[in-house]
Amino acid sequence: MKNPKDGFFIGRIKSLKYAFKGMWILITTEDSIKVQLSVAFIAIILGFLLDISAIEWMLQFLAIGLVLVAEAANSAIEEVADFIHPEFHKKIGKIKDIAAGIPTFAALTSLIIAGIIYIPKILVFF
Numbered sequence: 001m002k003n004p005k006d007g008f009f010i011g012r013i014k015s016l017k018y019a020f021k022g023m024w025i026l027i028t029t030e031d032s033i034k035v036q037l038s039v040a041f042i043a044i045i046l047g048f049l050l051d052i053s054a055i056e057w058m059l060q061f062l063a064i065g066l067v068l069v070a071e072a073a074n075s076a077i078e079e080v081a082d083f084i085h086p087e088f089h090k091k092i093g094k095i096k097d098i099a100a101g102i103p104t105f106a107a108l109t110s111l112i113i114a115g116i117i118y119i120p121k122i123l124v125f126f
């Protein structure tokens with residue numbers, strides 16, 4: 001929560017501190033983020049091995065960022081849902097299902113990007 005005594009710069013620096021704290025929480029506690037980071041690591045290794053172009057690197061990093069952002073949004077929504085209603089409720093189930101759709105859209109988009117980048121490069125070996 002904002003402290004009205006903080007000036008603009010102190011306020012911005014504090015927000016940045018909380019944002020990095022959020023990233024740290026996601027990386028250390030969320031299994032889905034850990035899985036996606038591992039996939040991103042493999043994609044980066046593959047990028048070096050198959051010598052992808054600058055444009056392909058940019059698209060790959062955009063795809064990685066998109067999936068991580070989507071997973072983070074999903075985790076935040078799940079946290080709020082569990083906090084406001086920890087017990088079973090049809091509406092919470094629907095909210096969580098919709099939230100799960102966010103990273104699924106991102107993952108499918110990333111899969112298409114990965115396919116366009118890597119399938120032609122892999123087919124060369126056959």
Ligand SMILES: Nc1ncnc2c1ncn2[C@@H]1O[C@H](COP(=O)(O)OP(=O)(O)OP(=O)(O)O)[C@@H](O)[C@H]1O
Binds near residue numbers: 086100
């Ligand atoms: N409180 C609840 N009430 C009704 N249905 C729920 C509730 N909690 C979870 N569900 C149902 O179970 C599914 C999985 O929920 P959960 O919170 O385990 O998400 P998850 O995607 O498995 O979690 P994570 O992202 O941490 O792996 C939801 O999409 C929803 O359909």
